[in-house]
Amino acid sequence: MINFCFILMFFGLLSLALVRSHVFLCLISLEFIVIYLLLIIYLYCLLYSSSLYIYIVMLTFYVCEGVLGLSLILLLIRCHSNDYLSSLYVW
DSSP: OOOHHHHHHHHHHHHHHOOSSSSHHHHHHHHHHHHHHHHHHHHHHTTTTSSSSHOOOOHHHHHHHHHHHHHHHHHHHHHHHOGGGGGGGGO
């Protein structure tokens, strides 16, 4: 199961590397990676019978990361009227 999560996380990294048109698509790719990282942490906690406090802490960080990403997208859309990465001169 953990190997399957690593494969799916690799596909998330691959999609992040290939999708360079919209900021929103990059954020979705990052959230895909985060979901599988969270699943891996949960499986390791269950496998080693450790406490799930690290799972709760990481879940909190990931929620804050998602909220921050969405707020930056809203700011970008209000300022530039689109969410293209090319309008930011980043790539």
